[in-house]
Amino acid sequence: MHTTGSLRRQRPCFSLFQAITVGILQAVVTTALADVALVALHLIRPDIISMASAITLGSIAAATAPAATLMVVKQYKADGPLTHLLLMVVAIDDAVGLVLFSASFGIANALEQGRIDAVSVLVEPVVEIIFSLGLGAIAGFVLNQLEIYFHSRSKRMSLSVAFVLLTVGLSMVTFQIGPVHCGFSLLLVCMMTGTVFCNICPTSDELMDRLDRWVSPVNILFFVLSGAELDLNILSNPLVLLIGVVYILFRSLGKTSGSYMSCRATRCSPSIQKYLGITLLPQAGVALGMAAEAAELSDGHMVRNVVLFSVLVYELVGPTLTKLALTAAGEIIPEGRTSARTANKPEVPVSLD
Numbered sequence: 001m002h003t004t005g006s007l008r009r010q011r012p013c014f015s016l017f018q019a020i021t022v023g024i025l026q027a028v029v030t031t032a033l034a035d036v037a038l039v040a041l042h043l044i045r046p047d048i049i050s051m052a053s054a055i056t057l058g059s060i061a062a063a064t065a066p067a068a069t070l071m072v073v074k075q076y077k078a079d080g081p082l083t084h085l086l087l088m089v090v091a092i093d094d095a096v097g098l099v100l101f102s103a104s105f106g107i108a109n110a111l112e113q114g115r116i117d118a119v120s121v122l123v124e125p126v127v128e129i130i131f132s133l134g135l136g137a138i139a140g141f142v143l144n145q146l147e148i149y150f151h152s153r154s155k156r157m158s159l160s161v162a163f164v165l166l167t168v169g170l171s172m173v174t175f176q177i178g179p180v181h182c183g184f185s186l187l188l189v190c191m192m193t194g195t196v197f198c199n200i201c202p203t204s205d206e207l208m209d210r211l212d213r214w215v216s217p218v219n220i221l222f223f224v225l226s227g228a229e230l231d232l233n234i235l236s237n238p239l240v241l242l243i244g245v246v247y248i249l250f251r252s253l254g255k256t257s258g259s260y261m262s263c264r265a266t267r268c269s270p271s272i273q274k275y276l277g278i279t280l281l282p283q284a285g286v287a288l289g290m291a292a293e294a295a296e297l298s299d300g301h302m303v304r305n306v307v308l309f310s311v312l313v314y315e316l317v318g319p320t321l322t323k324l325a326l327t328a329a330g331e332i333i334p335e336g337r338t339s340a341r342t343a344n345k346p347e348v349p350v351s352l353d
Contacts, residue, residue: 098185104125127182278322
């Protein structure tokens with residue numbers, strides 16, 4: 001919810017249709033390419049990766065790291081059409097990624113349990129997505145209504161944290177409707193809660209600014225605990241390491257090619273077509289959350305370690321590549337001429353015309 005609120009406050013200078021189209025298409029292309037590569041690897045060597053894990057890992061490829069991108073933009077005061085489009089796309093991208101993950105993980109669970117039928121493979125994933133979006137939307141609306149009764153900033157923040165925890169608990173409920181097993185996606189519910197709340201609550205900006213002050217230690221703890229799960233002994237296996245290399249290569253290919261094709265289809269400028277894909281390479285928090293949920297699979301431990309390994313690689317090189325791409329697009333003034341007191345201006349403005 002914190003990231004959703006931060007990105008919502010940015011002011012885009014182009015149509016929402018462009019951002020939504022680019023966000024959806026590049027995520028779908030990335031997932032498709034990663035799925036094809038990993039499923040092919042399964043067909044060649046079924047002993048190192050199962051079909052369920054291949055499908056799940058492919059869907060995790062769609063996720064990006066909004067926080068890392070936002071930090072680069074803030075640190076270097078990047079500004080321009082590419083920056084504005086990027087900030088909207090990373091928010092949309094994770095929402096699309098969560099939908100793709102929910103569908104793929106539902107299919108993977110059906111394959112693991114041997115329930116290969118239309119209800120398990122097609123109906124249940126769709127029902128989970130719809131129910132998750134519905135629960136998240138209701139939770140965001142109810143949280144906004146409760147905020148009205150509290151005027152103290154500390155009480156509003158306490159209420160928000162408590163309500164998020166309550167929403168997490170509700171999202172773990174499962175039930176049966178006829179032959180359909182129904183449940184919720186924890187990540188998708190929380191994402192939708194934050195989206196609805198930050199777009200209808202008049203005091204959400206103030207609340208998010210207060211959250212900015214203490215959310216960093218929580219993020220650090222999350223990454224420390226996630227990193228503790230990285231088993232280097234698994235990565236010492238050359239075949240498992242091959243899965244990580246294939247995942248990284250095809251995710252990168254999907255992000256760059258998917259962004260180029262979607263930007264070209266929506267008639268974005270050549271600079272945006274060229275550089276947007278590079279700025280979408282960082283991957284962190286949402287992908288780690290997906291990987292934690294995927295640990296339920298029979299070889300989910302391998303999936304989690306592959307994602308942790310890729311996050312390590314992407315977080316080392318991703319922010320640097322984002323900075324270089326924004327600089328090449330003229331939206332970051334090169335180092336040596338950057339002032340902390342004045343906002344950067346692009347040397348060569350990037351246009352969508």
